Amino acid sequence: MAAPKAGLFLLLPGAWPVWLGLALCSVPGGGGSSGEQGTCGCSASRGSGSGEAAAWRYSQEANAPQQPARGTLVGGQMVSIPAGVFTMGTDEPAIQQDGEGPARRVRLSRFYMDRYEVSNAEFEKFVDATGYLTEAEKYGDSFVFEGMLSERVKTEIHQAVAAAPWWLPVKGANWRHPEGPDSDISNRMEHPVLHVSWNDAVAYCVWAGKRLPTEAEWEYSCRGGLENRLFPWGNKLCPKRQHYANIWQGDFPTNNTGEDGFKGTAPVSAFPPNGYGLYNVVGNAWEWTADWWAVHHSAEEMHNPKGPLSGTDKVKKGGSYMCHKSYCYRYRCAARSQNTPDSSASNLGFRCAADTLLDSL
Ligand SMILES: *[C@@H]1O[C@H](CO)[C@@H](O)[C@H](O)[C@H]1NC(C)=O
Numbered sequence: 001m002a003a004p005k006a007g008l009f010l011l012l013p014g015a016w017p018v019w020l021g022l023a024l025c026s027v028p029g030g031g032g033s034s035g036e037q038g039t040c041g042c043s044a045s046r047g048s049g050s051g052e053a054a055a056w057r058y059s060q061e062a063n064a065p066q067q068p069a070r071g072t073l074v075g076g077q078m079v080s081i082p083a084g085v086f087t088m089g090t091d092e093p094a095i096q097q098d099g100e101g102p103a104r105r106v107r108l109s110r111f112y113m114d115r116y117e118v119s120n121a122e123f124e125k126f127v128d129a130t131g132y133l134t135e136a137e138k139y140g141d142s143f144v145f146e147g148m149l150s151e152r153v154k155t156e157i158h159q160a161v162a163a164a165p166w167w168l169p170v171k172g173a174n175w176r177h178p179e180g181p182d183s184d185i186s187n188r189m190e191h192p193v194l195h196v197s198w199n200d201a202v203a204y205c206v207w208a209g210k211r212l213p214t215e216a217e218w219e220y221s222c223r224g225g226l227e228n229r230l231f232p233w234g235n236k237l238c239p240k241r242q243h244y245a246n247i248w249q250g251d252f253p254t255n256n257t258g259e260d261g262f263k264g265t266a267p268v269s270a271f272p273p274n275g276y277g278l279y280n281v282v283g284n285a286w287e288w289t290a291d292w293w294a295v296h297h298s299a300e301e302m303h304n305p306k307g308p309l310s311g312t313d314k315v316k317k318g319g320s321y322m323c324h325k326s327y328c329y330r331y332r333c334a335a336r337s338q339n340t341p342d343s344s345a346s347n348l349g350f351r352c353a354a355d356t357l358l359d360s361l
């Protein structure tokens with residue numbers, strides 16, 4: 001059984017050079033205890049929040065093989081996502097207070113989705129063309145995970161988020177300087193842009209002739225044509241002992257082993273794409289969506305839902321390189337979290353969607 005299965009990898013498109021070189025998963029199936037589900041940056045914003053434990057049930061039958069639908073690649077950067085109906089959310093929520101349930105049928109029209117998280121290189125084109133100043137640059141600071149900071153930067157900080165003390169507001173941290181003034185992105189141009197607020201993300205997408213995806217579009221894209229699976233590729237965290245996403249291995253927040261090849265962000269094209277050809281949908285950087293945040297949802301079937309009419313926070317999806325099952329089991333398609341639209345952090349980025357394609361794409 002094992003040998004022919006392993007051989008299948010050779011038949012798949014050869015676009016995963018980074019992933020192929022990675023170490024094997026030491027925790028097949030994503031074992032480890034379901035502990036507290038807190039704020040692994042999931043709520044680090046110019047506001048904050050916290051969480052509590054939730055059980056997670058592994059479903060055998062839900063793990064049965066299923067043929068994913070195929071998105072159609074259009075141009076280099078966007079994928080045509082077919083119209084369809086899918087099950088949004090879950091009736092087995094892992095994090096109760098996040099409003100992951102109920103599972104409900106959602107019908108969507110066709111749309112386009114960026115293959116990749118927006119990279120530093122792409123964001124720089126926007127800034128060069130428009131002179132745009134991000135909110136982190138205007139505020140003069142942004143949240144950075146303590147584990148990424150130099151000792152010099154850390155000594156200058158005297159304030160932290162009570163519920164998540166590993167988040168520090170760093171003066172001079174922004175998309176060009178992800179860990180503060182003594183850091184830069186010169187060797188990370190193909191990594192996701194970070195420290196962009198929801199407002200910044202909208203400005204970029206509008207400039208590109210696009211828009212942010214709704215939460216429903218994002219989740220449909222995440223599922224890649226599979227029904228009721230935990231991850232974009234299925235229910236096993238590490239099928240065939242391979243890493244499929246950039247998350248955290250080791251004890252959070254003290255020991256990041258980087259077993260998947262990356263302690264921080266990875267290039268936006270790293271790891272295998274999902275059934276629609278989308279990369280790093282879960283993990284790497286959190287991704288803003290267009291929707292306002294609410295935790296109560298109707299179980300009725302919806303058509304192109306756009307979320308609540310108003311709110312204080314925006315929905316972000318997918319988790320990040322900082323997510324670990326013990327603390328932030330949010331690298332699942334149904335998982336969700338929120339931040340105020342002006343907040344920014346060192347694990348939060350975005351990708352755009354569109355109704356039509358511009359010729360330039
Ligand atoms: C980090 O975790 C790995 C794997 O569990 C372990 O081998 C290593 O000793 C740990 N390092 C530290 C500094 O605790």
Ligand SMILES: [Ca+2]
Nearest residue numbers: 246247260262
């Ligand atoms: Ca990682």
Ligand SMILES: [Ca+2]
Nearest residue numbers: 280281283285
């Ligand atoms: Ca992502």
